[in-house]
Amino acid sequence: MIKIENLEKVYKTEEIETTALNGINLHVKEGEFVSIMGPSGCGKSTLLNVMGLLDKPESGSYKFLETELLKLNDRERSNFRKRNMGFVFQNFNLIDELTVFENIELPLIYNKIPSAERKKLVNEIIERMNIVNRSGHFPQQLSGGQQQRVAVARALVTKPKLVLADEPTGNLDSAHGNEVMELLCELNETGTTIVMVTHSSHDASFSNRIINLKDGHVISEKINKGKTEELI
Amino acid sequence: MFKLNLKIALRNLWKNGGITSINVGGLAIALAAFILVMMYVTYETTFDKGNPNYDNIYIVGRTMPEFKTNYTPPPLGKAIKQNFPEVMAVGTLKKGGFEFAISSDANTAFASNYLMVDYEAAKMLQLLPNEELAKPANEEGILFFLAKESMMTLFPKKKDDKPELVTLGSKAAGQTAEVKGTISVNKHSNVTFDALSVRKELGKNENYGYNNYNTYIQVKSGTDIAALEQKINTLYKNELIKDGQDVSTDRYKQTTIFLDPLKNQHLKPMAGNNAAYKVLIALSVLAMLILLIACINFTNLSIAQATKRAKEVGVKKVLGVYRYQLTFQFLTEILMQCVVATILGLLIAELLMPKFNALFNVSLSIWSANNALLYQLPLILLAITFIAGIYPAMVLSGFKPSLVLKGNFQTSRNTYWLRNSLLIVQFSVAVIFITSLLIISTQLKYMRTQDVGFNANQVVYIKNIMMFSDPRVFEPVRQKIMRIPGIKSVTVATGIPDGSENGSNGYTVNGVEASIDFLDVDFDYFETLDIKLADGRFFNKAFKTDTANSAIINESAAAKYGLTDPIGKTIRGCSMDYKIVGVVKDFKAQGFETPVQPTLYSIKNPCGNAKTQLMLKIDQDQMSEAIATLKAQWPDINKMDGDNFRYYFLNDLYGKLFQKQEQLQSVFFAAALLTIFIATLGLFAFAKYMTNNRMKEIAVRKVLGASDVQILKLLNSSFFAMVIIANCISWPLAYVLTKKWLETFAYRIDIPVLPFLISAAVTILLTVLTVSIQAAKAVKANPVNALKYE
């Protein structure tokens, strides 16, 4: 589904130039669950942001279902993103002023889904996430695990083809982290493609394939046998 | 510790340079306005304050059935002095009444405000010439002094203090007099003049019927003024009888004496109105409002900035600093900013001073020595520091370390309502000023464009002291003037339509008696002023009776008497039987504030004053030649004024009637501009802060697919709502205020809708623009940066 070739991303600041991505090649199949690992500063987030169309690379190609995404203008990128992708962040990034329900509803509003249908979709996912009795709460009133579940719910409510997760368990304890990982697995089992950045090999073990980055290069790739067989 | 705090403060102010300068700049501008108004208020409330007996000087006035007056007869003062030991001094003054020329060989000056005083008045009111004032030696001795400016005009080379000889009146017809010396005129006094004569005694031969003097008394401190007033009243009544006045009339029975303190004379004299006082209060309120708005801004922004300081407070508290120390620290920071604002404010005030002086017709200066600002400014500084600083200081120092240090801390929710209401107040005030300004301007435009019923254009008014009450005396003058090319018509009257009041008297028609105005005119009065005829005819030389007993009335007078067919009717008054020969349409000789008075115009009037006011209609194309010729021929045409030919354009004089409104318009223009400016400054900084605060939210929304327009709308919506609320609050207030103001006009506009809509549009537009400029930055920013983990 995703074909990334020779992706290069350079950050220029006044003093230095940082090559965050240095010729990345990456293919992701539909329905795959890919983990990206590597030391801090090796370009994992940058890669994820480029994949999520939040950042533009200097050169390379990024094909998504045969569409070359790097040629799109801002508006088209924005539209493509809101229809096909969902995001989960390490620090949740929920809007403090909105309730759980409203947070989850937000992407549907921007996708111009009518109000009645929005309600239905949000309620469905709230039930699935097991946070029904929290739907009127504000993010600050929830535990970290609950907040991340809301964030996952928000990423899923539009039924995206691709979910991008940047260290989704990074701010959580292991119990809450596992809950979130199970959620992502369930999601993957229903056919959603997932690309996840993580520092934890335990989390990575849930995925089909683990990609190791260093200094903007892919240095190794490991297929997680137990999982991949299922896929094939 | 202090050094460290200072460092933190300076670094903070520097880091938030934009907001700091908006904060300080807004405050400085408001302070400038406040300083100007305060100086003006101080000036206006301290007339004569330099007089050592300021608190003990009173003017003696009379309460008549219809009005109060400061005019008293001269013997009253003498009687008071003789009878009441608590009265230490009595001074008598008399105004000269008309303007006259004073000439030396070199030049001519005019004394338009000639004042005669007795020696005691000069002493009491400190009308002191440059050298010691000698008591006039004998009863007839007159010491004549001139204001410095006039003296300089007359004797440009004069260095010494020696007396000089001058001619009074026209050189041909005038008399000579000796000027004793110069006298500096205190403009900051109730008693002003440009020429002064001091006598040993004033009004010596005049009895209690001569009510055209002013009497000032100086009492011993601690005197019971109410009791003294009573005693003088009784004395006055007794003296009237002794003097042989007819005290049987109601008029005399109802007349009483009052004592009015010198300190009230300028702003709220009993005999007169207190309009100046009201204007002063309104101005003060205005200045305070503007300063308050600036303080609100300051408070608002300081609180908005508070989150940035939360960590500092938290850490300091953990380290054991007391709350009051933190409060003090933040107050000191705000004081520093206020000091800078005050200095800037002084500079701005200095820059605006000339404009302000011109507008209010004063000559204030910041740098004068005995300036009240010296003690007022530090007080204001402390006051605004307290008002603007106490709340933010409390909020900041009140942060709970446990909450602050956990991160996730926001002040916005605690102070959300406060900040929003403060913004609403600011915009409400701005809306009131904009709306009022627009309504004032509409009324002014109405006054300028409305048909006033006469045409003042190309009418020239010539100053004259010759009395032309008899048309036969005036006729040769008219003929000489009419010979000059370009002169279309000439007339003389007791008054000109420049807002001055006419006399009034009781007249009877068909048994109906009413008090109406009267004005004495000559032929061609109506023609010169282009006044429209409603019925009958104008005065005409062809009718011999016109100089005897013909009268023309205006429509208001006809209506007052209920006359449907006034021509030929007899109107009786002032022991005359007038025959009405014409009715003229009403014309607004008194401007727009008072309705057109029912008025009788006649050529002959035994009760009238002397006709001295010359008016000429001159062809526009030959205006300058005609005036030049007039000036050249004036000594021949009018011997009394001779070489002193002075003229004014009537439309300039009539235009002066609008001065008060124009002044008000200027004040409201400045106020509207100021409040809008300061409120927008506040909004700008606040929007900047709000957008910064919502960066993360905006980024999340963008990642989730929000379009730029949607984000802009989102950021604008709350501010938009506030402006709408502000408009809703202000509209009724502005409506009531302007309605009250408009009611002071007899001829006025209906309150228009447009000003309300315009002020709404202006404030909304400004808000959307201000917020969008800020929001645009957030919209353009890459969301990735905002979503980075801390």
Ligand SMILES: Nc1ncnc2c1ncn2[C@@H]1O[C@H](COP(=O)(O)OP(=O)(O)O)[C@@H](O)[C@H]1O
């Ligand atoms: N906005 C930026 N400006 C400059 N350099 C950046 C920026 N974002 C990331 N970098 C640099 O790019 C490199 C990769 O960053 P990132 O992708 O965030 O690493 P990580 O693998 O830890 O997620 C780092 O060296 C980082 O310093």
Ligand SMILES: [Mg+2]
């Ligand atoms: Mg990262």
